[in-house]
Amino acid sequence: MGITARGFAWQYFGGQRLDLFTTRAGEERTLLPLAERLLIEAERRAGLQLSSRVRLRVYPSVAAFRDATGEPGWVAASTAGGTIRLQPPEMLRSAGALEATLLHELVHAV
Numbered sequence: 001m002g003i004t005a006r007g008f009a010w011q012y013f014g015g016q017r018l019d020l021f022t023t024r025a026g027e028e029r030t031l032l033p034l035a036e037r038l039l040i041e042a043e044r045r046a047g048l049q050l051s052s053r054v055r056l057r058v059y060p061s062v063a064a065f066r067d068a069t070g071e072p073g074w075v076a077a078s079t080a081g082g083t084i085r086l087q088p089p090e091m092l093r094s095a096g097a098l099e100a101t102l103l104h105e106l107v108h109a110v
Contacts, residue, residue, distance in 0.1 A: 008060065017050070022058040031058065031089055035102060042106035054109045055083040062087055076101045079108040 013020040013028035015036050020028050035056055043049055059065035065087045066073045069080075076097060077086045084105040092098040 008064070010057075017053055019053055019055045020058070021055065023060045024058075027058060027089065031056070034099070035106070038099065038103045039106050039110075042103055042110050046107055046110045048110050050110050052082055054106065056086060057083055058086045058089060060088060062091070077105045079105045082109060084109060 008023045010021045010023060011025060011028075013022070013032055015032045017039055018032065018035050020032050020035070022028065022031075035054075039050070039054065059068060062073050065071065065085065069078055069085050071078050071085075076092055077084060079085070084102070086092070086102070086105070089098055092101055
């Protein structure tokens with residue numbers, strides 16, 4: 001049986017247009033401003049203005065992401081409804097894929 005999103009101590013941080021849910025305090029200082037900036041770029045690329053808030057849920061490990069979302073481990077992120085589900089940002093950042101992955105998912109959300 002896999003871990004669900006309910007098995008974690010989620011912390012909520014609200015930005016101007018995004019809601020961040022993470023299990024790691026401090027992550028919001030860099031991730032929330034980045035996501036807010038990339039949302040503007042996603043809207044520009046899509047030619048649309050998002051009317052609702054985006055929820056960004058950051059999982060603490062690849063295994064937690066995989067178990068909670070049902071996605072394979074090679075998928076960096078996915079969007080379901082207005083919620084972006086993201087593997088650990090430090091892993092994506094070290095692979096040079098954080099910004100591109102987040103922008104891609106934000107375009108889906110728009």
